[in-house]
Structure formats: structure tokens, C-alpha cells
Amino acid sequence: KAGVTQTPRYLIKTRGQQVTLSCSPISGHRSVSWYQQTPGQGLQFLFEYFSETQRNKGNFPGRFSGRQFSNSRSEMNVSTLELGDSALYLCASSVRPGLAGEQFFGPGTRLTVL
């Protein structure tokens, strides 16, 4: 069974631009969560989606948004990029939402904002 895939793997943007990252969960997994990983802040929860609905959201500004499609694939969007948005963005999928399900992580998308 294929794992969680994230595209693109690397991305370079400039301040003020917007970016869309994609995550394809493991087949049969309907829950997708997003995390931001930076050297200074570590791993921080962004949001979780299940059945196309946002179930939970972390403490990030409104510039960070996401959505989930009917095939469980998810995208996250960051508008008006800032230098501090440079990070590794990780997507995780699970069969069930929340902590009841074991999360499987993708390799991440490395975003660099110049």
C-alpha cells in the first residue's frame, strides 16, 4: 500500500506570494492533519480534516487555510507569505480522525520563503 504522498517536495517562494501544498493520504484513510515544523518552534499542529470538514484548528493566522476533497486528498494554502513561514510542512493521514487513529506521516514539503 502506498504511503502518504506530498507534492511538491521542495518549493521556493518570495514574500507576499501565496502557495498551495498537496497531500494524498493512504488509500482508505479519511482523516488528514497538517503540521508545520521549524527549528525554532518545532512541530505545530495546523488543522485536521475529515470527510471534507475541518475538525480542529491550531493557533495559526488566517493566512493558513486548508481543504479536503471527496477523495480525501487535502490541500493547504498560505497567502501573503512571510519569511517566518519557511518550514517543513508535514501531512499525516489516519483511518479515523483525532487520536484514536494512528497517524502516518508523509515526507513533507520544504517551503523556503525569500
Place this chain on the structure above:
Amino acid sequence: AQSVTQPDIHITVSEGASLELRCNYSYGATPYLFWYVQSPGQGLQLLLKYFSGDTLVQGIKGFEAEFKRSQSSFNLRKPSVHWSDAAEYFCAVGAMYTGNQFYFGTGTSLTVIP
């Protein structure tokens, strides 16, 4: 407020030696506890998890962890470290009342000396 502390930023051990990585948490109720490992350029892989029951849990790759409620700790152990264990290790906690989201520690980087 919820928090997860991994006191050791970096640990170096010799191959074949035993290993203990520390994790302390602050939560209002019994949390769900996890240990993940991240190799360079990779996503996170679940090593083990604790939800309830036996406080000593066995994981993959020969790792185990012990939940100690009185100390609010969930330390990860391995009796004999292999060179391939060199990686970043993250402790994560969550509880139903936090909205089913994970809080991660800042990670412990493990170096294994031949």
C-alpha cells in the same frame, strides 16, 4: 496549558549501549502519549503509543516506553542501540479535551558512535 518537554536536545551514545530519552508532559488528565522518529529528509514514523492499560509499552525497532503518572513522564528506552537508530526523536501528547490534536516536544537528536 498543555506542554511537552524533552530536556535533552542532543544525546550521543556508543553503538551497543543502552538509551533513554526523556519526555515530560503537562496535562490536566491522562493524556495519550506517542513517540515518533524522524530520519533526515523523512517524515515521522510512529515508534509506540500509550492510551491506557499496561504502563510499559513495546514498540517497533526494539524500543519501549514507560508511562509514569506520578512523574508525568513517558521515557523512551532501548537496551542496545544500533547505528541506524541515529535520528531525531519526538514525544507527542494529546487528550480528547484538547480537540484531538497532538502537541509535540522539541525533539532529541541522537548520534550513535561506532
